[in-house]
Amino acid sequence: QVTLRESGPALVKPTQTLTLTCTFSGFSLSTGSMCVSWIRQPPGKALEWLALIDWDNDIHYNASLKTRLTISKDTSKNQVVLAMTNMDPVDTATYYCARMTSMSGGVGFDYWGQGILVTVSS
């Protein structure tokens, strides 16, 4: 079955770089049209899409955060990594990775990880 799991630090200091890893199983990111995204949710607030990488290494970022984000994949390890620079307390959120089986066509994110709460504080 399809599973995704986020891992990384629970606490980072302001100005540091956050690195999160999404480890997945049950599908391959080398399969045509497959995508993995990062999405975050500050406590009590709405979902915010961050970045997406697809099977062909096509990458898209949230325009408002683009300068701070880097997404990459290691197909052999079934992992997608997100790096976010210059962390600030407002970046405190639960960070999710999620799968989408096609970038277009409106299929949505059909599987999500359990999320990892990242707190930014000195």
Place this chain on the structure above:
Amino acid sequence: SYELTQPPSVSVSPGQTASITCSGDKLGHKYACWYQQKPGQSPVLVMYQDSKRPSGIPERFSGSNSGNTATLTISGTQAMDEADYYCQVWDSSIHVVFGGGTKLTVL
């Protein structure tokens, strides 16, 4: 940028029909998806391509999308449907956008 607007809250009595709207410029020209999120849990896809239900989603959930508004409808609402609901679209220029979420209260 592209924005999706949802009402912050919707209330419904058990057994009645709940409608949650999502508004955006020419939204009907894009595909809308909907997610249900219960407290402390990850979002769950409940509707894709405007009106298709993923496997395991009850038939009481339905969707539509026309003009500037997509709507998620829950018929015969049950207490277990109480949750936050988010709409989401994909666009080749904006990529992924989520709405601000709607808290559905069943009372």
